Amino acid sequence: MRAVSASFGPSALVTPANGVTLARVAFTPILLAVIAGSGASYPALAMWIVLAATDGLDGFLARRHGTTRSGAFLDPLADKLLVLGAMVVLAARGSFSVLPVALIAGREVAMSAYRSWVGRRGVSIPARWSAKVKTVVQEVAVGCALFPPLADGAPGVADAVLWVAVVLTLVSGVQYLYDGAGSTSGGVASRAARAG
16 A cells, blocks of 8 residues: 655644754754753764754655645744854854854844845745755854864864855845845745745
């Protein structure tokens, strides 16, 4: 007997993708507590890899079973809580410079506010490839800061990767502003997206 995949409509709340996303949100405070307590360590790195990988898993499940409005809201929120939370804790421990973390956090907060503003005008800004890349580079930067050999022997590597993430983050933010301006003026077709 062949298994049939369940398909969920845009208004569905209880979906496999949302389950993975909410699990990521639930485990994020535990990871942040581990990072705050131990800094770079193999347990923190292992937890980071697992939680960061769930971003791809919930995206796969959403494409397989159907994207939802709740998922489009929860997924980027969970990503920001995880990545920014880890960066802030690492900056507080001195593992990251404060300036690049502040620039990334400022961009993320500003873009969330901007997306909300254009969303109220009926515009949904499509996800860009550059935004996906910047998220991956942000995750790699955190991973470098949590990897004991790099943190102990070459701490500048994590900061260097973080500055690459800053550039990609700011560039993708400018692209989204351009897309949003074109959409609100009718120059770009609006379409739903699950990313930020």
